[in-house]
Amino acid sequence: MRVNERIVIIGGGLSGLTLAYLLLKENIKTTILEASPRLGGRIHTIKGVIETPLELGATWFSDMHPNLLALIEELGLRKYPQFSKGISLFQTKSFEPPQKFFVPEAEMPSYRVVGGTQMLIDTLFQKLPQDTVFLNTRVTAVKEETNGIVLETTGGKAREADKVIVCIPPQLVARQIAFTPKLPDGINAVLPNVQTWMGGAIKFTLEYDTPFWRNEGYSGMLYSHAGIVTEVYDHTNFEKNKFGFTGFLNGAAASYTPDVRKEFVLRQLTELMGEKALKPTAYFDKIRTDEFILDGSQVIHRPHQNNGHPLLQESYLNGKLFFAATETATEYSGYMEGAVVAAQSIATRL
Numbered sequence: 001m002r003v004n005e006r007i008v009i010i011g012g013g014l015s016g017l018t019l020a021y022l023l024l025k026e027n028i029k030t031t032i033l034e035a036s037p038r039l040g041g042r043i044h045t046i047k048g049v050i051e052t053p054l055e056l057g058a059t060w061f062s063d064m065h066p067n068l069l070a071l072i073e074e075l076g077l078r079k080y081p082q083f084s085k086g087i088s089l090f091q092t093k094s095f096e097p098p099q100k101f102f103v104p105e106a107e108m109p110s111y112r113v114v115g116g117t118q119m120l121i122d123t124l125f126q127k128l129p130q131d132t133v134f135l136n137t138r139v140t141a142v143k144e145e146t147n148g149i150v151l152e153t154t155g156g157k158a159r160e161a162d163k164v165i166v167c168i169p170p171q172l173v174a175r176q177i178a179f180t181p182k183l184p185d186g187i188n189a190v191l192p193n194v195q196t197w198m199g200g201a202i203k204f205t206l207e208y209d210t211p212f213w214r215n216e217g218y219s220g221m222l223y224s225h226a227g228i229v230t231e232v233y234d235h236t237n238f239e240k241n242k243f244g245f246t247g248f249l250n251g252a253a254a255s256y257t258p259d260v261r262k263e264f265v266l267r268q269l270t271e272l273m274g275e276k277a278l279k280p281t282a283y284f285d286k287i288r289t290d291e292f293i294l295d296g297s298q299v300i301h302r303p304h305q306n307n308g309h310p311l312l313q314e315s316y317l318n319g320k321l322f323f324a325a326t327e328t329a330t331e332y333s334g335y336m337e338g339a340v341v342a343a344q345s346i347a348t349r350l
């Protein structure tokens with residue numbers, strides 16, 4: 001059986017959902033096909049044991065991101081500045097005490113979304129007709145036929161569309177989607193070489209029932225060249241009644257089991273911040289190499305390599321196929337701002 005839909009969006013991350021929302025405002029209904037069991041892609045807020053919103057994906061933005069800020073406001077969401085007051089730590093060597101420093105108040109602070117970045121995704125989803133979003137639906141092939149496009153998905157159900165907008169990282173397009181007829185050589189050469197922002201990153205979060213570092217004059221900010229943890233930031237919620245850290249682990253940590261990663265993280269933080277760090281209420285981490293972001297690609301690119309490439313701005317299959325993930329944006333590609341810019345750009349063209 002084939003289902004006919006006018007516009008199909010591949011990918012239910014920020015770019016795909018923003019595009020669907022913008023088009024709906026113009027009375028254009030779309031269908032979103034999302035490979036994973038959840039919406040949000042690289043935005044992923046979870047709740048800790050005591051319900052602290054913890055970010056395993058995108059977290060910060062600033063006044064340099066006007067399109068994202070406008071979307072946040074339009075959706076009725078709120079922002080608050082990242083806490084950075086107090087003593088910060090820089091660990092250069094494992095056998096020397098960390099250096100202490102103060103970060104002056106930023107002229108342009110980093111913000112977080114009140115309630116967690118996932119609020120953006122959940123609110124966009126609530127604005128859409130719920131029966132137009134399909135989870136667990138990976139697109140594997142896009143074929144141009146006389147009357148339009150046919151999409152093949154896992155599960156075997158083919159879908160017809162007049163236009164298709166691909167809102168997944170271009171590198172993933174090259175690995176997962178077969179096009180008939182083949183796309184031109186130029187774009188085929190570019191797709192696998194578009195760096196996917198944060199592909200391979202390992203983000204971790206910790207939840208605590210007290211902000212022991214704040215109580216002792218520390219900002220919670222920590223940088224290290226000497227351990228499994230490379231960056232840490234205070235992760236207290238807007239209401240200041242739930243506490244924790246978020247940060248990044250060294251890429252090599254991917255080869256350890258989750259339990260070993262947790263043990264090494266707690267050991268390093270206890271050395272640097274004292275015994276109270278040893279007893280979190282929750283620890284989570286997420287390695288970004290899975291089929292929803294890199295799909296096992298071992299290729300290492302320069303940060304933002306080929307992001308916003310001119311060939312990603314073109315349409316293909318006789319004007320029926322467009323690309324719109326954050327990596328296609330000509331400004332702030334890779335970031336949430338880029339995802340919104342890419343969606344706006346395609347919405348205007350459609």
Ligand SMILES: Cc1cc2nc3c(=O)[nH]c(=O)nc-3n(C[C@H](O)[C@H](O)[C@H](O)COP(=O)(O)OP(=O)(O)OC[C@H]3O[C@@H](n4cnc5c(N)ncnc54)[C@H](O)[C@@H]3O)c2cc1C
Nearest residue numbers: 011013014015035041042058059060139198326334335336
């Ligand atoms: C750890 C981490 C930290 C980050 N921190 C920040 C930050 O602090 N600030 C910031 O601005 N940005 C940050 N980012 C980047 C930010 O998350 C992205 O810019 C933004 O979320 C990208 O949205 P997108 O919709 O373009 O792509 P994605 O979020 O990657 O969405 C693509 C979606 O497509 C789905 N998909 C993949 N393949 C298929 C297929 N074949 N068929 C159907 N669906 C498919 C995926 O499952 C996914 O849901 C971070 C990213 C990560 C991973």
